[in-house]
Amino acid sequence: MLIFASYDNILHAFARNKEVVHTYEGHKARIHLLQPFGDHVISVDVDNVLIVWDIQSEEEYLQVDFDKATFAVSAVLHPSTYLNKILLGSEQGSLQLWNIRSNKLLYSFPGWHLAVTTLEQAPAVDVVAVGLVSGHIIVHNIKFDETLMKFQQDWGPITAISFRTDGHPVMAAGSPIGHIALWDLEEKKLMCQMQDAHSTAIAGMSFVPGEPLLITNGADNAIRVWIFDGPGGTGRVLRSRMGHSAPPTKIRYHGQNGEQILSAGQDGTLQSFSTVHEKFNKSLGRGSINKKKSKKKGLKLDTMALPPITVFASEVAHQSDWDSIVACHQGYITCTTWNYQKTSMGAHKLRPEEFSKHKPIDIYATAVDITSCGNFAVIGLSTGRVDVYNMQSGIHRGRYGKERAHEGAIRGVAVDGLNQLIITAGSEGLIKFWKFKTKDLVYTTELSSSPNGILLHRDSGILGIAFDDFSISVLDIETRKTVRTFSGHHGRINDMTFSPDGRWLITSSMDCTIKTWDLPSGCLIDCFLVDSAAVSLAMSPTGDFLASTHVDDLGIYLWSNRSLYSLVSLRPLPADYEPSMVTRPSTCPVQDVDVAGDEETCDEMVEYVSPEQLGEQLVTLSSLPESRWKNLLSLDVIKKKNKPREPPKVPKSAPFFIPTVPGLIPRYIAPEEESDTQSKVVNLGVLAQKSDFYIHLEEALSTNEYTAPLNLLKSLGPSNIEIELRGLAPEGGGSMEVMLSFLRMIGMMLNKKYNFDLAQAYLALFLKLHLKILSSEPNLLEEISRLSTQLEETWIYLQTLFNQSLCVLTYMKSALL
Incomplete structure (x- = not known):
């Protein structure tokens, strides 16, 4: 359930491979040995202090200090079936068997007068493999203190040992130079060698129990699974996870989905890392002058290896047809191509023809770019020369300038998205624009300082330039002028x-x-x-x-x-x-996550809430959709158009529906109480029932608060709004007072200058429905004349603002043209 890992003098326990669930602090020096032990874990530091920890409580169960001069602990092992006992190996060569429950030394093994580097339990009980600094492997019976067999490797100290448990009597041993030796325990001889399993020392190895699989890792930042299914007993790589064995020098995203990152490292490799899952990672290998000769010589003796990649460019267009990556190497004139699909080095080596036989030491490639179509590579050299090559054939397609494009070394090259322009930057402080096809010089810009590098954003035509004086400029390639300068x-x-x-x-x-x-x-x-x-x-x-x-x-x-x-x-x-x-x-650790910084930024970034009204003179529209108010005057036309040609037929067996009140928000009608006496006389009081809108308008006459009736009207659909406004007239069950209240609500909306579109629509429908009544009532006429003045004043002001804006816009258009 847990994975233990130490960093410096602290021991951590991980759950689910990512969450730190336990931390054990108590060592004064760096921890270098770990041994899980049931409910406990044993750790040994370089000061020779052994501590047994209780896993759950994180407390020390036992601490033992050893004298470095007589017994410096170099290996720890828990022998199978030995209850509460651990076997310790030392740099002096002796071994000790301890009972950690009673804290007693049970037995001391004299050893072989050579430092013990590793201890490993054999499949047989009581048998332990001891790796020595001399390269010897001793298979020893610790019950009788007898040596069963002895092997020797010529590659230095033994770094790791593991035994196969799937029926084959095989022992694997690792070495400091990355080789693995496989020993046959029945015949007591070397079975085969796996050379260059890792480019650095084998740090750990383990056979999967009951399976022919060996897992190894090393300081080259790689973990590999080897399967033993072929003749001769040797293993082949089944799967692997690896990163750079030396720090990366350049990274760039490959493609437009943001899932692959190409990375070049100081180890000379080019690798692709996936941001989705590690299983999609792949290595494109190391650069080599001659790939076949490199494979024969092996990693250690490879004199054909190219220097690390300093700059590269990639493009996904045509990557399934030919090489899609071009790279410059440190201090090397030849640029290499790489094939992303085949995950290997490409077919072409791009360099000027005059240097095909001899390679100058003082001339090297400094900058590279690849066109968006994936057909051409542009390469800049330290002499100021810029060449174009075809990516499919590797043929030289010309150069810029008579002899060279710049007086100084090329610090950057960039091609625009349409292959119209190529931009080059020289160390002498010039940016030059060239026509891509004709190779003619179009424009030259002098910079304030020597450029360090350039980067083009193809979609927007913006060129970023970094200078040696630590400043940055941004240049627009359309106008060819510096639009921004940053320093800091x-x-x-x-x-x-x-x-x-x-x-x-x-x-x-x-x-x-x-x-x-x-x-x-x-x-x-x-x-x-x-x-x-x-x-x-x-x-x-x-x-x-x-x-x-x-x-x-x-x-x-x-x-x-x-x-x-x-x-x-x-x-x-x-x-x-x-x-x-x-x-x-x-x-x-989950509990120690510092959230203070996030809280501070959240406090600073207060969300901006727009006020209900933007200004005293400005008019605000409602946020309702147009369908709710724009067609109020045309409802009769809409209803006429929507009227069916044939009357709707009643279905034979109508399904049961719960009756609802009409409106945008569906609500069920309350069940009526059944009366014993069923009367056939229609109750006129039910027909004359007042609506919520009507009641709110009546209340607003005394309170002068029109927010509630307005909000109610905003929630209704066009048909319901018409019904409500029809019901305000006396013949529809309303009164003159309620009509006056409605007009005052419109006046309030015009005063506050909000929901301006609704005020116009509601008032227009109201006037259309009740024009005859309004003309005969002096109170209502007086209110309407007041509204007319308000509307006229507001509209004249708005019209002035519109005219001003239109004038400014027309002037700007004419100036641009």
Whole structure:
């Protein structure tokens, strides 16, 4: 249920591979040995202190201090069937058997006068394999203190041992140089070797119980599962998980779905990491001058390996047809192509023809880009030369400039989305625009400083330029003018990335900050410190993650874009803003998660609520859909059009329906009480029943509060609104007072200048329905004349504002044209 892992002098217990459920603190030095032991776990530190912990209570059960001079603990093992007992190996060569329940030393084994590096239980009871620093493996019976067999490896100390338990008497042993030896225990001889199983020392190995599977891992950041199903007893890789064995130098998202990140590392490999699941990760391998010769020589003796990749570009278009990735190598003139589909190095090596036989030491490729169609690669050299190559055939298709494009080294190349323009940046401080097909120079811009690198956002035509003086400029490639300049970094700018919509430019620097610049406002909107400078950045094409790699770190870190799922106020940061240190994403104890920072940001980012009325003179419309008020004057026409040609036929057996009150909000009619005497006389009181709207209008005559009747009217549909307004007249069961109250409600809406569209619609319908009554009643006529004046004043003011806006808009259009 638990996985134990130590970091420095602290021991953690993980559940479900991600949640820290227990922390054991008590060691004064770094822990280097662990041994789970039933309800307890045993840990040994480099100061030779052994502590037995109770797993659940996190308390020390026992602590034993050993003298380093006589017995420095170097290996721990719990022998099978030995209750409460552990076997300890030492750097002095002797072994000790302890009962940790009674804290007694049961037996001391004299050993072989060589340091013990590892101990492993054999499938047979009482038998233990002891690995020594000399490369010897001793299979020993600890019950009788007798040596059963002895083996020797020539690759240095034994780092790990494991036994097969599926019926084959085989023992595997690991070495510091990455080789694995398989020994036949029946014939007591070497069965076979698995060379270069890992590029570094084998750190651990374990046969799966009852199966021909061996799991190994090493310091090369790889874990591999080997299956033994072939002739000769040797194993082949069944599956593996691996990262870079040296820190990544450049990362970029591949494709538009935001699920693959291409990463080049100092170990010379190019790898693809999936943001969905590790099973989709794949390695494209190491760059090599001659792939066949490299395979024959092996990893250790490979003189054909290419230097690490410094810059690369990829494109998904035509990736199933030919190579889709082109890469520059450190201090190397030849650029290599890579095939993402085949997960291997490509067929072509791109370099100028005059250097095909000899490779100069002082000339090397510095920048590369690939067109959006995937057909051409553009490569810039340290001499200032820029060449174009065909990705399908690898043929040289021309160069820019007579001899070279720039006087200084090329610091960046970029091709626009339509293959019309190519932009090059030189170390002499010039940005040049060239026609892609004709290779003609179109425009030259002089920069304030020498550029460090450029990045083009193809969709919006925005070019980001990082300078050697730690500033950043943003250039519009349409107008060819600098539109934004940012300064604030205090170290070399390592990398830049644009958000998918081109609104943000995110930069990382050697001052350990990662800054987000908002291009429309020209302000810094986010800045945070990391404990190790970010070497490379890449923003997901879907905008959900920012990926980063850091100095002396093997991992790629994903940062979530909080603006996608929570309210984030993107206000400019003040000039004296001090960025806070942000810990990189990792596994941490659940109870110790620091939420203070999130609370502070939530307090700062108060949601803006629009007021009901924007200004004293401005008019506010309602938020109701047009269908609720726009057709009020045309209801009779609509009803006439919707009238069926034939009268509806009554079904033979009508289903039962619970009667409801008509309206937008369905409500059931209360059941009527059954009366014993059924009268045939119609009760006129039921027909003259007052509606809720009618009652609210009557109450508003005395209180002068018209909010309730207005809200009720807003909740009704067009037909119900007409019924309610018809019922206000005396012949519909209403009265003059209620009609006056309705007109005052309209007057209140015009006074407050809100729901302006509803006031017009309701008043128009009211006048259409009751024009004859209104003209004969002096009280109502007086109220209507007052409303007419209000409407005219409001409309004249609005019309003036409309005219002003239209004039300004017409002027702006003519100026642009």
